[in-house]
Amino acid sequence: MKAESVSIIGGADGPTSIFLAGRTGKRSLKVRIRNRIFQLRRKWIARRIRPNAHTLEEVVRFMKQHYGAREVSKESRAYREQRECLKGALVGRHRPELLGELRTIPRPDIYNEESVKKMFDRMQKQKERAAQIPDDQFPMDYHMYQIRLKGGKMEIEIDFQWDVFGISYSGDKKAMKRLRRLSRRLHIYYGVSKEDIRNHSKRYSSLLTVLASD
Numbered sequence: 001m002k003a004e005s006v007s008i009i010g011g012a013d014g015p016t017s018i019f020l021a022g023r024t025g026k027r028s029l030k031v032r033i034r035n036r037i038f039q040l041r042r043k044w045i046a047r048r049i050r051p052n053a054h055t056l057e058e059v060v061r062f063m064k065q066h067y068g069a070r071e072v073s074k075e076s077r078a079y080r081e082q083r084e085c086l087k088g089a090l091v092g093r094h095r096p097e098l099l100g101e102l103r104t105i106p107r108p109d110i111y112n113e114e115s116v117k118k119m120f121d122r123m124q125k126q127k128e129r130a131a132q133i134p135d136d137q138f139p140m141d142y143h144m145y146q147i148r149l150k151g152g153k154m155e156i157e158i159d160f161q162w163d164v165f166g167i168s169y170s171g172d173k174k175a176m177k178r179l180r181r182l183s184r185r186l187h188i189y190y191g192v193s194k195e196d197i198r199n200h201s202k203r204y205s206s207l208l209t210v211l212a213s214d
Contacts (some may be wrong), residue, residue: 042212051206052191056158056165059190063145063156067182072144082157083142084197088127089161091138098133102126149180151175153183163203165190184210 029163092189096103103155107124108115130138137138141160146153148186152171156165169179187210 002212017118038212041209045211046208049192049197049204049211051194051197052188053193053196054189054191056160056163056190059165059186060143060158061146062189063147065148065185069145069147069156072146077153079144082155083140084127085129086159086164086166087133087138087140087155088130089131090140090159090164091133092126095138095164098138099126099129101127112118149175149178149182154179156186165203165206187211 031091045158060069076079090104091098102122102125105126108119110116139161142164143158143160145156145158147156148154149171152169152175154167154169155170157166167183168181169176171179187207190203190207192201193208194202
């Protein structure tokens with residue numbers, strides 16, 4: 001019996017989730033071809049990206065004007081949970097010293113269930129420690145917006161203090177196609193600067209991945 005593998009999904013601001021990716025072993029020819037096509041598409045798109053950056057404030061106005069985006073209440077559970085998750089990731093990336101002995105999370109032995117469990121536990125403790133850090137030590141300007149379509153919705157996370165722009169969405173099959181296109185439009189509008197392109201910044205990498213995955 002082949003073992004199952006664990007993949008760590010790294011978001012824009014650090015590891016965000018871990019999931020069972022399926023059984024290990026050689027990747028199928030179909031998967032290898034798909035990955036190769038993605039890499040070729042990524043290179044093709046990279047040569048065509050041009051500077052056309054907008055600020056996060058401009059993105060918010062654009063979303064509200066064209067797509068009816070509404071800000072999620074800061075008292076809502078979704079807002080509090082997402083802000084806490086982002087804060088943990090940002091502290092770990094920008095001010096890890098504030099986490100003390102929890103500043104690092106060792107990579108687990110993916111074939112050892114106990115090792116993976118310990119990593120989960122440490123990540124949870126790290127998030128809880130970050131949540132306790134006072135705002136004057138680690139300020140944030142976090143906002144969450146929501147766009148609703150028939151059969152689905154999109155959530156946009158923005159932090160003006162740390163230049164964070166993240167999009168997630170869910171819905172039925174028809175809505176997902178529309179939301180995927182909308183995500184692409186918002187990322188293109190946010191855009192990149194000459195410096196982003198020259199330095200292959202995280203903002204540039206995010207845009208490239210979205211365009212290559214469409």
